[in-house]
Amino acid sequence: xxxxxxxxxxxxxxxxxxIYILVAIGTVLIFTVTRVIFIPFGDIAAFTALTLAALDMGxxxxxIGLVAVLACxxxxxxxxxxxRRQEFRKIPIALLYYLVLPLLIVLAVWALIPLAPPLPxxxxxxxxxxxxxxxxxxRIVFRPVADGSVLLLLIISVAxxxxxxxxxxxxxxxxxxxxxxxxxxxxxxxxIMISGQNILILVAAIAFSGGLLLFFDFTLIGKALRATxxxxxxxxxxxxxxxxxxxxxxxxxxLMAGVSGVLIAPVNTIFYDSGFLLGLKAFVGAIIGGLASYxxxxxxxxxxxxxESFASFYNSAFKDVIVFSLLIPILLWRSFxxxxxxxxxxx
Amino acid sequence: xxxxxxYLIATAAVLCVAGAPFxxxxxxxxxxxxxxxxxLVAIGLVLVTGVTGIVxxxxxxxxxxxxxxxxWATALNGYSPWLGLLLGVxxxxxxxxxxxxxTLRLKGHFLSLSTIAWGLAISxxxxxxxxxxxxxxxxxxxxxxxxxxxxxxxxxIYYLIWAFVVAAVILAYNLLNSRVGRAMRTLRGGDTLVxxxxxxxFRIKLISFIVAALPAAVSGWLYAHxxxxxxxxxxxxxxxxxxxxxxxxxxxxSIIGAIVGAAFVTLMKNSIQDYLPLLVKGASGQLxxxxxxxxxxxxxxxxxxxxxxxxxxxxxxPIPVTPPKAAELSRRTQxxxxxxxxxxxxxxxxxxxxxxxxxxxxxxxxxxxxxxxGPNGAGKTTMFNLLxxxxxxxxxxxxxxGKSVTDRRQYQIAQSGVxxxxxxxxxxxxxxxxxxxxxxxxxxxxxxxxxxxxxxNTDEEASAFHEAxxxxxxxxxxxxxxxxxxxxxxxxQRVLExxxxxxxxxxxxxxxxxxxxLRRQEKQQLAELLRSLRSENLTILLVEHDMEFVMGLxxxxxxxxxxxxICEGVPKDVRNDARxxxxxxxxxx
Numbered sequence: 052x053x054x055x056x057x058x059x060x061x062x063x064x065x066x067x068x069x070i071y072i073l074v075a076i077g078t079v080l081i082f083t084v085t086r087v088i089f090i091p092f093g094d095i096a097a098f099t100a101l102t103l104a105a106l107d108m109g110x111x112x113x114x115i116g117l118v119a120v121l122a123c124x125x126x127x128x129x130x131x132x133x134x135r136r137q138e139f140r141k142i143p144i145a146l147l148y149y150l151v152l153p154l155l156i157v158l159a160v161w162a163l164i165p166l167a168p169p170l171p172x173x174x175x176x177x178x179x180x181x182x183x184x185x186x187x188x189x190r191i192v193f194r195p196v197a198d199g200s201v202l203l204l205l206i207i208s209v210a211x212x213x214x215x216x217x218x219x220x221x222x223x224x225x226x227x228x229x230x231x232x233x234x235x236x237x238x239x240x241x242x243i244m245i246s247g248q249n250i251l252i253l254v255a256a257i258a259f260s261g262g263l264l265l266f267f268d269f270t271l272i273g274k275a276l277r278a279t280x281x282x283x284x285x286x287x288x289x290x291x292x293x294x295x296x297x298x299x300x301x302x303x304x305x306l307m308a309g310v311s312g313v314l315i316a317p318v319n320t321i322f323y324d325s326g327f328l329l330g331l332k333a334f335v336g337a338i339i340g341g342l343a344s345y346x347x348x349x350x351x352x353x354x355x356x357x358x359e360s361f362a363s364f365y366n367s368a369f370k371d372v373i374v375f376s377l378l379i380p381i382l383l384w385r386s387f388x389x390x391x392x393x394x395x396x397x398x
Numbered sequence: 399x400x401x402x403x404x405y406l407i408a409t410a411a412v413l414c415v416a417g418a419p420f421x422x423x424x425x426x427x428x429x430x431x432x433x434x435x436x437x438l439v440a441i442g443l444v445l446v447t448g449v450t451g452i453v454x455x456x457x458x459x460x461x462x463x464x465x466x467x468x469x470w471a472t473a474l475n476g477y478s479p480w481l482g483l484l485l486g487v488x489x490x491x492x493x494x495x496x497x498x499x500x501t502l503r504l505k506g507h508f509l510s511l512s513t514i515a516w517g518l519a520i521s522x523x524x525x526x527x528x529x530x531x532x533x534x535x536x537x538x539x540x541x542x543x544x545x546x547x548x549x550x551x552x553x554x555i556y557y558l559i560w561a562f563v564v565a566a567v568i569l570a571y572n573l574l575n576s577r578v579g580r581a582m583r584t585l586r587g588g589d590t591l592v593x594x595x596x597x598x599x600f601r602i603k604l605i606s607f608i609v610a611a612l613p614a615a616v617s618g619w620l621y622a623h624x625x626x627x628x629x630x631x632x633x634x635x636x637x638x639x640x641x642x643x644x645x646x647x648x649x650x651x652s653i654i655g656a657i658v659g660a661a662f663v664t665l666m667k668n669s670i671q672d673y674l675p676l677l678v679k680g681a682s683g684q685l686x687x688x689x690x691x692x693x694x695x696x697x698x699x700x701x702x703x704x705x706x707x708x709x710x711x712x713x714x715x716p717i718p719v720t721p722p723k724a725a726e727l728s729r730r731t732q733x734x735x736x737x738x739x740x741x742x743x744x745x746x747x748x749x750x751x752x753x754x755x756x757x758x759x760x761x762x763x764x765x766x767x768x769x770x771x772g773p774n775g776a777g778k779t780t781m782f783n784l785l786x787x788x789x790x791x792x793x794x795x796x797x798x799x800g801k802s803v804t805d806r807r808q809y810q811i812a813q814s815g816v817x818x819x820x821x822x823x824x825x826x827x828x829x830x831x832x833x834x835x836x837x838x839x840x841x842x843x844x845x846x847x848x849x850x851x852x853x854x855n856t857d858e859e860a861s862a863f864h865e866a867x868x869x870x871x872x873x874x875x876x877x878x879x880x881x882x883x884x885x886x887x888x889x890x891q892r893v894l895e896x897x898x899x900x901x902x903x904x905x906x907x908x909x910x911x912x913x914x915x916l917r918r919q920e921k922q923q924l925a926e927l928l929r930s931l932r933s934e935n936l937t938i939l940l941v942e943h944d945m946e947f948v949m950g951l952x953x954x955x956x957x958x959x960x961x962x963x964i965c966e967g968v969p970k971d972v973r974n975d976a977r978x979x980x981x982x983x984x985x986x987x
Contacts, residue, residue: 201506205511209455214688371522383500386508
């Protein structure tokens with residue numbers, strides 16, 4: 052291998068890693084706030100790419116139907132719960148959040164499609180359309196068992212991923228998409244061409260993770276999220292609702308996953324089921340960060356990206372085998388460095 | 399239900415299975431074949447996930463290893479399918495053993511995540527190795543033949559499949575009710591509990607893991623020769639989730655539940671395939687997965703207990719059979735009274751900057767009751783955990799019976815004769831009193847996995863039973879040995895823990911606040927019991943808050959405050975010690 056090839060592979064790997072960073076940070080955010088290991092984030096990213104592709108072609112994306120269906124289910128569950136607890140006064144608010152707001156987004160996007168808006172607007176439309184999905188899934192799937200063990204939540208999360216893959220095929224169809232490049236320029240640094248797309252990916256990853264850090268440090272909601280992550284009961288005693296913190300975390304995580312979907316769509320062909328590998332590899336990065344540390348997660352995700360890039364150069368058929376086999380030594384190392392409280396498993 | 403009635407029902411069930419090919423259509427028989435094949439995997443999963451609590455997302459990969467092994471041996475190399483079975487089982491169990499050695503020290507969700515990792519890695523391997531046919535798989539796998547007789551028809555292999563299922567059920571049932579099985583059932587109570595009983599938790603986990611891979615391997619072998627073709631698809635992550643679903647729907651830790659779950663999932667899948675296209679026009683196969691996953695999530699949200707435990711509530715409980723009298727388990731000779739049994743010298747434990755136990759030295763002499771007391775936060779519990787090996791020393795040394803135990807694991811210390819109880823009672827609420835106490839006999843008995851599964855252990859089992867019964871009577875709980883431990887009051891649960899500790903035939907009994915939560919009369923009975931144990935030369939170390947209880951009972955007292963020992967002596971001297979009074983009551987102004 053010449054140094055040129057190494058440099059190209061390295062840059063490619065860093066760009067891939069940067070995409071994983073966005074998804075991985077979302078995963079860590081959700082895990083610390085809600086204890087859910089949210090495997091379906093990769094699916095959210097893939098769905099964003101598919102949505103953007105449909106918008107590019109002036110078609111109605113399947114996401115519209117998906118959000119509408121999920122909103123109806125979530126609203127029904129919420130209203131049923133409130134009626135059973137006889138809290139009738141809260142019903143209008145619940146309907147506003149779980150039904151009207153998502154449907155408004157759906158309607159707005161739907162109305163904008165025939166106007167053929169420019170690319171930045173289409174990206175914004177795709178992102179805003181994707182954001183309600185995970186909070187709604189949280190309401191439907193995880194909130195009824197919010198106090199369950201991490202393991203139970205993990206099993207549910209894996210099952211949810213399979214449901215989403217099926218829904219993806221139903222709403223988006225089996226065709227793969229590749230969106231138009233966001234930029235066609237490229238820079239020559241020391242004889243190596245770096246595409247503008249890769250630079251954009253890196254800039255977006257830095258901007259969004261930096262933005263998240265600022266959000267944590269300088270806003271009240273951000274501090275509430277951190278408090279919930281550190282101690283749920285303690286946060287509750289301070290008047291922070293874990294469910295609301297969870298919703299905010301899901302919204303933010305979806306935004307990050309959505310951005311990564313937008314960035315990856317011009318580089319890779321995305322199918323309805325492409326999210327699984329994307330999500331899992333990001334997840335390997337998140338585990339390198341111990342599912343707790345954001346800088347560790349970012350480094351881990353970058354490492355996975357670079358490793359994958361080099362692995363696919365040497366033996367492309369086995370790159371996934373290599374990445375997932377790598378998880379075992381990482382888990383071992385993590386398991387020994389994290390101090391566990393003795394937690395009895397569920398009876 | 400009597401034992402004979404249970405045998406009758408079991409025989410009837412086996413006869414039904416045997417008679418099925420005579421009445422059922424070919425299609426139903428094919429379904430039953432698949433139910434049988436899936437049941438085998440699910441039985442393994444019930445053992446590893448339902449019983450021991452290790453959630454495995456990778457079981458389909460084990461099925462795949464065996465299926466590919468036999469396909470490679472028979473279709474590509476022309477060996478007999480029976481050699482394929484041998485190769486499949488050996489290979490699968492070796493891989494399981496290797497993965498287990500690597501990953502089973504992981505805790506909780508980390509362990510389950512690792513199963514996702516290797517499950518995926520193995521299934522990608524199938525699709526990419528050139529000599530395993532890559533994504534095309536291996537076709538023309540020959541049928542299984544017995545002698546020159548080939549099992550070509552669906553009903554012929556049916557008997558083979560269900561013979562394996564019946565055997566797996568019986569072996570698994572035997573195993574769960576044996577010495578190793580009881581240890582497996584205890585793993586959910588946490589490693590500290592298991593190790594405190596002298597059981598090597600890691601070893602039991604490894605055994606469970608390999609045992610669960612065994613029926614999965616047989617299932618893979620049957621699958622390959624039933625479909626006569628292997629490809630990567632049936633061994634991917636999605637299938638692992640279905641297996642997990644079978645094991646969980648049937649019921650938490652229930653062997654029969656595995657078959658119920660496999661039947662439920664297979665039939666449901668079949669009917670979804672039939673009816674979904676009628677409900678939704680043009681529904682593709684993917685909607686199946688959605689419906690499936692949705693139902694599974696709903697099940698996990700609403701009815702986690704599973705089908706069989708739910709049904710069992712309405713059935714009469716089996717009447718247990720008391721085993722015949724058997725030879726007593728051998729007993730240790732207690733050391734001569736007055737010799738130093740436990741010797742802590744300059745014991746120290748730091749948590750980061752906090753020194754929880756600071757250079758504490760004391761000894762426990764054979765035949766005495768020593769009380770370890772101190773105000774809240776004095777470091778008593780940390781000291782306790784250091785003595786029993788639950789925590790490691792930062793500095794200093796602890797010796798038991800003349801040998802340093804500083805570097806020994808917790809279960810090794812327990813095996814050498816230290817039995818303990820817990821401040822927060824750690825019992826297995828779903829096991830009977832007698833089973834809980836029999837756990838204590840683990841280090842004194844030696845039936846292994848094979849002898850347990852094939853029930854070659856009846857003598858030792860009977861001895862352990864009677865030892866447990868004797869200890870139950872000794873503490874006053876002998877009248878209802880088959881009650882579930884979870885149904886006892888807190889006071890009785892504490893006493894049950896003491897019975898379990900006594901069943902280990904300990905040299906040193908270490909009790910963590912045994913009087914907490916006990917009524918006055920119960921406390922007096924407990925004190926009486928401890929005195930009688932002392933009269934039999936048993937040594938007791940007691941960590942306690944209740945001064946009245948301690949002062950009237952113990953021979954000597956060690957007082958700790960802020961991590962250091964401040965006083966040691968007979969109760970009267972300790973009571974009059976100025977430092978002790980200051981620690982408990984504050985300094986005189």
